[in-house]
Amino acid sequence: MKNPLKFKSKTPMKAKFIKIGKYVFWIFVILTFIRGINSYFKHNEVDAKVTNEIPYIISGAAQGFASAFATDYLTFNSQDTEEYSKRLAPYLSYGLKGDIPIDTNKDTQLTVNHANVVDLKQINNKRADIYIKVDIEARNVDSSVLQDQVGVNNDKVRNAKIVRYLQVPIEYEDNKLFVYDYPTFVNRTPETKGETAKIPDFPSVDGRLKETIEKMTTDFFKTYSSGSSSQLAVYMLNNQELQGYEGVLNFESLDNIQVIDFQKTKNTDTKTNSDVNEVLVYTTTSWIDPLTNMTSKQHHTFIYKYENDRWLIKQFSGGYKEWRK
Template sequence: MARRSTVQRDPRIAGDPELSAYPDFPDDPDLGRAPARGRGASRGRWSGGGGRWLVWTGRAVLWALIVVIVVNGVRAPFERFTQQNAPSGAAPASDSGFPTAQGSAFATQFAEVYLNFDGARLEERRSRLAPYLPEGTEPQFGWDGFGRMSAGAVQPYGIEVVDADNAVVTVLYQSDNRRQLLSVPVYHDRSTKRFVVAGRPGILPAPKAAALPPKAAPERDRAAEQELRTPMEDFFKAYAASDTASLQRYADAGITLEGFGGAFTFLQLKELAVPLGGGATREVTATVLWGVPSKARQSTDPEPADPGQMEGKLEQAYLLTVVKQGDKWFVKDIRGAYRSVAR
């Protein structure tokens, strides 16, 4: 005998073809009850559809941030590349547009002519000054034609840009035992890209040399100094003469050393300083006395009275990197020494 199903069927489902497609539901005391209304009515569960605008807004902000980062990352190296590969034919200009490099070169060349004069060579100076001066300017440019002056070691020292067309260039020079400055007003014609001295120069004293503070001497490795002295003397003899075979005996593997080719002669290794510690590789300071060759003369000639014809001596300081391999030392590098201890 078959049992009767305990599941109650809604008579509406049986009569409605659309509703009859859904499966049977268990008994529910609220089934068939009219939906509640008013403030106490229960709300259905949130399906999440109402928060989708927050998700899309967050995604939009994230993508915008990524785009900004990518654009900046690509633009920065591109700008550096274009700046490095910019044409270098034009002289650097200041913020005002004045070409400082060209203006400094023009004023320096002018100073070399202006600062050298001799009363016996008026016409020469006049013709040499003409390319730098405006038309109609007094040809000696302030000099009365008497006396003499010589200057050398003329170098650019600084520039004060007034505007896009005007600047004052300062050059440094040596005259006798004095270092001095010369300020030169310069005008730049942008249409023709030409320069001209725009007014009288002004001579000024150069700054004095700085005071060198004392420096404590490092502790020295006396044993290493004694061990290195003979190899260093032999090395400097070969270095003075550019004795290739001897230089290769004292040079580290793979190192090629040139030498003076006889321009100087080795006289003495006056001092050799080896700091304490450092292992097989050391940085040593060598003070060398070179012989400066004189003009060739016969051995029977009397002693020359002119000091310029006599053999001279010149003391120099060098910093060498030396490496010990076995019981021998080899030179890896030679260059000018650092500052010495101030006395």
């Protein structure tokens, strides 16, 4: 007779399900752990990106703030100094409010036409000096000074267009930008001593190949001047879309062209022109603006690739680019 109090032993099938359940549990634990580690590293990546951002004190917003201040600071009517002080107040630190207006006894009016950032210097995380070029239209100025500055001989002329450079000291604190010291007029921004763009020193391709590339480049620029994107696609590898000037500028002349075997940009052995299948091309061209009749020179860089028995443009850009194989 069976003992009713004795539990039945686990069947093989039940034991199998329990074993599978254990595996599922541990797989879940491992996946949770991996997900946590992944989230940790992603969090660090986000932090790294934040720390690499441009400091707010020299950001576009800060530069715009300095330009706006320069505009209001040098827009002045000597007959309405009260309005001028109110207009400047939102830009200024508490100690400068009411202490910074321009002081003049003459009937002078200044209007700013343009105010553009030309330089900036970050002092620390909170402070920077922003340098602004300000184009001003001045009325009722001293005619004798005007004559000395711009060679005007007529004493009746009392209006002038002048340029001033203004150093604006700004600070960022408590989520607010403000001017914390008197702005300073500077004579001009420091001269830039960087080098002019030059064609890289690689051996040129001459002869018939250069003549072929020169003719095709000239034809391309004529189309680039006034043609549509579908007309330009004829010159492009894989019919890439390219938008030209569409009549905004007229092509005048190809003044200089240098054709380089693209393989030689990685210092490979010299090959004959018949073996060349990619060339790097540098050009200097002249263009005319049909509205102003002004002529300007431009630099362009090409990579041409020989495919299907013809040369096609693989890459094209304004300026001299040091593209290498």
